[in-house]
Amino acid sequence: MTSDTSAIFDQISKILSAHAKTDTPITPETRIAADLAIDSVEMFDIVMEIEDAYDISFPIEEASDIDSVQSLVDTIGRLTDV
Amino acid sequence: MFDIDSKKNGIFAKFAPLAKRAEAVSTLGRQPFGMTFDAMLSPTRARVGNAEVVLAGTNNYLGLTYDPRCMSAAKDAIDRQGTATTGSRLANGTYSDHVDLESALRDFFGAASALVCTTGYQANLASISALAGRGDHLLIDADSHACIYDACRLSDAETIRFRHNSPEDLAKRLSRLPAEGARLVVIEGLYSMLGDVAPVAEFVDVAHAHDAMIFVDEAHSIGCYGTNGRGVADAQGVLDKVDFLSGTFSKSFASIGGFCVSRHAAFEYVRLVSRPYLFTASGSPANVAAAHAALSVMAEDTSRMESLWARAHQLHAGLVDAGFEPASPTGPIIAVPRPDELTAVREWNALLRAGIYVNIAVPPATPQARSLLRLSVSAAHSEAEIDQIIGAFRQLSALAA
Numbered sequence: 001m002t003s004d005t006s007a008i009f010d011q012i013s014k015i016l017s018a019h020a021k022t023d024t025p026i027t028p029e030t031r032i033a034a035d036l037a038i039d040s041v042e043m044f045d046i047v048m049e050i051e052d053a054y055d056i057s058f059p060i061e062e063a064s065d066i067d068s069v070q071s072l073v074d075t076i077g078r079l080t081d082v
Numbered sequence: 083m084f085d086i087d088s089k090k091n092g093i094f095a096k097f098a099p100l101a102k103r104a105e106a107v108s109t110l111g112r113q114p115f116g117m118t119f120d121a122m123l124s125p126t127r128a129r130v131g132n133a134e135v136v137l138a139g140t141n142n143y144l145g146l147t148y149d150p151r152c153m154s155a156a157k158d159a160i161d162r163q164g165t166a167t168t169g170s171r172l173a174n175g176t177y178s179d180h181v182d183l184e185s186a187l188r189d190f191f192g193a194a195s196a197l198v199c200t201t202g203y204q205a206n207l208a209s210i211s212a213l214a215g216r217g218d219h220l221l222i223d224a225d226s227h228a229c230i231y232d233a234c235r236l237s238d239a240e241t242i243r244f245r246h247n248s249p250e251d252l253a254k255r256l257s258r259l260p261a262e263g264a265r266l267v268v269i270e271g272l273y274s275m276l277g278d279v280a281p282v283a284e285f286v287d288v289a290h291a292h293d294a295m296i297f298v299d300e301a302h303s304i305g306c307y308g309t310n311g312r313g314v315a316d317a318q319g320v321l322d323k324v325d326f327l328s329g330t331f332s333k334s335f336a337s338i339g340g341f342c343v344s345r346h347a348a349f350e351y352v353r354l355v356s357r358p359y360l361f362t363a364s365g366s367p368a369n370v371a372a373a374h375a376a377l378s379v380m381a382e383d384t385s386r387m388e389s390l391w392a393r394a395h396q397l398h399a400g401l402v403d404a405g406f407e408p409a410s411p412t413g414p415i416i417a418v419p420r421p422d423e424l425t426a427v428r429e430w431n432a433l434l435r436a437g438i439y440v441n442i443a444v445p446p447a448t449p450q451a452r453s454l455l456r457l458s459v460s461a462a463h464s465e466a467e468i469d470q471i472i473g474a475f476r477q478l479s480a481l482a483a
């Protein structure tokens with residue numbers, strides 16, 4: 001991880017843990033739906049929080065493909081790198 | 083309930099958690115999702131088994147399903163045109179009745195273009211998915227109806243959600259968008275689950291200030307708000323500023339079908355490209371005729387809307403007096419939040435045993451994952467029927483115990 005992505009990971013971990021319905025520790029490999037029991041509706045709310053945290057547009061179509069925490073971090077990295 | 087093949091990769095395996103949830107619900111009485119009415123008796127009464135129930139969850143806001151004008155228009159259409167059109171609007175499925183209904187909708191809303199679709203669901207799919215294309219942005223209220231979400235999935239545009247009923251939040255998200263591409267803001271006039279009304283006038287200002295167009299789904303509000311039931315945008319004085327307005331014939335219009343009208347004549351081109359408009363058969367003659375008759379009733383006569391509001395005030399006040407806390411101020415939809423799904427199901431069954439049918443709504447169909455007993459008021463309800471509904475709620479804790 002670069003320092004940028006590790007900062008994103010730290011912030012995302014905080015946001016996700018506030019929504020998680022399990023105590024599974026959050027690592028890059030953690031699967032958001034399967035391990036944290038965050039459903040697709042809640043994921044859409046998390047997307048809004050992320051938009052505000054990073055002042056970006058994060059289309060919900062991008063969220064549909066996200067499965068692991070790492071893929072979420074990568075997507076945010078891409079959306080902030082413009 | 084139904085056997086699920088537990089084999090790995092079995093196509094039904096994904097339904098296992100749902101089956102468990104349905105099983106838990108079914109131990110509490112009747113299955114509330116998709117229950118059967120054995121006979122319809124009137125807009126507000128039905129028979130379930132041997133028992134007669136008062137219907138308090140029908141979306142039949144004006145109570146026109148048994149109106150003689152709508153019934154005879156539908157029967158006459160069958161006599162003139164048969165039971166079905168057997169074709170798409172683009173091919174053999176456009177009859178003069180479809181065209182006349184579009185013309186009547188343009189007149190009623192003062193619009194330049196009107197598109198009649200086979201259902202309200204398809205009207206939203208047809209218009210939103212065709213209007214917003216690749217490179218465009220759709221901005222939708224977080225509490226949008228499933229058909230708005232599905233319209234976004236069908237569109238090639240990118241979708242951004244904004245916080246429910248918050249024009250400020252919309253403004254923030256609009257200002258983050260790139261300069262390229264068209265922008266379409268989608269809201270509802272009256273939200274179907276919690277019965278709350280959108281600040282449409284403020285949304286119109288925010289949208290137009292950010293170079294966006296605005297689309298208002300008035301599925302539940304037409305017939306209930308505004309001049310002769312023209313909807314919430316009309317009630318807030320901004321009907322002429324709304325770019326696109328959609329509605330359904332399945333509620334106040336006492337039929338089935340849907341439409342979208344626009345003040346932009348170029349909306350007509352949607353007809354030529356929109357898959358949910360093209361690749362399905364058009365509304366049946368009886369349905370189109372009933373909807374047109376209902377529109378004429380609305381345009382001529384406001385007495386049903388007045389009765390609707392009188393009954394809505396009676397029911398809302400009665401429920402508050404009985405100790406319940408409806409999610410929104412008085413309106414045609416009165417949602418009573420319950421602590422959890424199983425409580426809601428238990429109470430739903432108790433109400434049915436007491437002769438009252440209400441809707442039950444549970445996540446993911448509800449905002450904030452709430453479980454609701456959802457009531458809708460009809461102009462056809464008598465004062466005595468509303469009292470009966472309130473009476474059952476008064477005894478609800480005893481009935482559900």
Ligand SMILES: Cc1ncc(COP(=O)(O)O)c(C=O)c1O
Binds near residue numbers: 203227302
């Ligand atoms: C907000 C909203 N839009 C559209 C629809 C779809 O209407 P229809 O029943 O005609 O498909 C509904 C109703 O279910 C609705 O609640």
